[in-house]
Amino acid sequence: MAKITNIYAITSIIIIGGLLQGFDISSLSAILSTSPFKKHYGSPDANSQAGITASISGGSFLGCLFAFTLIDRLGRKPLLQIGSVIFVIGAIICTASVDVAMLIVGRLICGFAVGIFTSVGPTYLAEIAPRHIRGRLISLQQWSITWGALTMYYISFGVSFTRTNATFQIPWAVQILPAGVMFVLLFFLPRSPRWLASKDRLDEALQVLAELHGGGDSSAPLVQAEFLEIKEAMELNSAMGHIQWSELADPKNFQRISVGVFVHIWTQLSGNNALLYYITYIFQMAGLTGNIKLTAASIQYVINVVMTLPAILFVDNIGRRPALLFGSVMMMTWLYATAGLLKVYGYGIPGGLDGQPVVTWVVHGAASKAVISSTYLLVATYSTTWAPISWVYPAEIYPLRFRGKAVSVATSANWIFGFAISYFTPPAFQNLAWKTFLIFGTFNVAAGLHAYFFFPETKGKSLEGRMSPHPLHSLLTKLLDIDELFAKGVKAWRSTSHATDRLGELVQTIEQHGIKSEGEV
Known part of the structure; x- marks a missing residue:
């Protein structure tokens, strides 16, 4: 279709x-x-x-x-x-x-x-x-x-x-x-x-990202960067097990x-x-x-x-x-x-x-x-x-x-x-x-x-969580995305000073070092 x-x-x-x-x-x-x-x-x-x-x-x-x-x-x-x-x-x-x-x-x-x-x-x-x-x-x-x-x-x-x-x-x-x-x-x-990835349908998720953001090219740096973020978020979710109602009421959230x-x-x-x-x-x-x-x-x-x-x-x-x-x-x-x-x-x-x-x-x-x-x-x-x-x-x-x-x-x-x-x-x-x-x-x-x-500022920040340490993008662990904005307790009135572009940094890393395979740099 x-x-x-x-x-x-x-x-x-x-x-x-x-x-x-x-x-x-x-x-x-x-x-x-x-x-x-x-x-x-x-x-x-x-x-x-x-x-x-x-x-x-x-x-x-x-x-x-x-x-x-x-x-x-x-x-x-x-x-x-x-x-x-x-x-x-x-x-x-x-x-x-x-x-x-x-x-x-x-x-x-x-x-x-x-x-x-x-x-x-x-x-x-x-x-x-x-x-x-x-x-x-x-x-x-x-x-x-x-x-x-x-x-x-x-x-x-x-x-x-x-x-x-x-x-x-x-x-x-x-x-x-x-x-x-x-x-x-x-x-x-x-x-x-992101829903496809949550169901372990990673190949389909990558294909959709390519169609939406890469003109059909799954090797495009932006597509690979976003796919890598989603994949690591999935790994973190998998380690945490199924979502529980109690998480929505958790004081940390x-x-x-x-x-x-x-x-x-x-x-x-x-x-x-x-x-x-x-x-x-x-x-x-x-x-x-x-x-x-x-x-x-x-x-x-x-x-x-x-x-x-x-x-x-x-x-x-x-x-x-x-x-x-x-x-x-x-x-x-x-x-x-x-x-x-x-x-x-x-x-x-x-x-x-x-x-x-x-x-x-x-x-x-x-x-x-x-x-x-x-x-x-x-x-x-x-x-x-x-x-x-x-x-x-x-x-x-x-x-x-x-x-x-x-x-x-x-x-x-x-x-x-x-x-x-x-x-x-x-x-x-x-x-x-x-x-x-x-x-x-x-x-x-x-x-x-x-x-x-x-209410912290969220414009331009990545939806996904903090990246795990990696030799080519370890610097990205220091950057604030939306997850870290809340996790680190940044004061709402100071949140605009942390307008970093974590996904953009990852795109640059992929462009500089190339792609070994889908989702790996």
Whole structure:
């Protein structure tokens, strides 16, 4: 069977999972407030709306746990294909749903698939990507999410003028097509070379590396260097025996596991995802109504797409830490500004606005424009900083030995907190009003402090562990890669000073001394 080996073509197929996640974000944002939706599902109250919205996050959490148990057994590619089939089933149930309970079941199933996509996809990309563009490729996962959100919002907005059940049935049915396309195209993708090596299929691993990074030449220095690293990592893993659950809870791995988990937790607690789900309510608070409200909300998704581009282009130059720290400070600023504007210039609406119980606080005039601007700036900041890096960071900080499982655990934290935030936000708007933004702003303060003290820089570093002593590359044992960065306890704020290129040194060694046989210098 023909194989797709262009790294960007492979990435474009893998990130279809992100596209499907984005579809969910904006479809509900455009659909929840429409008359056909309210009529068909019996005008769901704030708690019911929260349950509908949060159900996909709950399903995604379960999907991550499913991926945890099978990612190392089945491999990355087959698991993604399973996710594609599950998503199609969920989308069909959503489209055919006759009540809230059936809709929630369908969204749980779709979410289960999204959990697989978001835990397995970044792992696969990290394991096939050249290290100098690893951040860029994984950041494309977030870009696909933003494109999915933008595309589905305008589809939902367009069909809303039908004033029929097509308002919500067409958007949910459309999701079936990309999931089916992803399933088929995955047949043409190579297996992860690192997964192949973990199954002692070293010849296949070398061949895949050659196709991906050497133009088919298995003797290319870069291919040989990467193969040697992977092979030695496999030897170390073999000596340690099968991976045990206890290793993930080992105090020696605590910082490593925790920062991967918390980059997802802080991403959800930043408030941006919750506000995207319920953006139409926020603009109702700002005094917008009807089509003006929906058009203003669509600008959010345009900003989301456009402002993810700087992260894709520069994340491998600027690094992870500067973006995370800058993002926390600026998101805190926009959220506190929104809370202040609503408190000072707004007023309460007992019982809710225009029959919408969630909107209990309104602001008008110049202050409303400032609230809308702050919301736009929040999305712009998030899209450039925490959003893409939350996918990059966990996929690159874990060793091959437990990378698949650890990424699944980290991503599950994203979804369980996404579930909580999605469920919490409508009642929060209803009962806390402007204070909701104050809470999210304070979370960003905590996120910034945590990132400064505990999140080391990982840009450009090799995924594999420290090399064993060897007469031709013993100098490489002194260089810091991601494994040693954590093992040596380098202070996070000093980690940028250790930006050595260990794999590059090994490539030079192979070029100077030649290759005796595959993987030996």
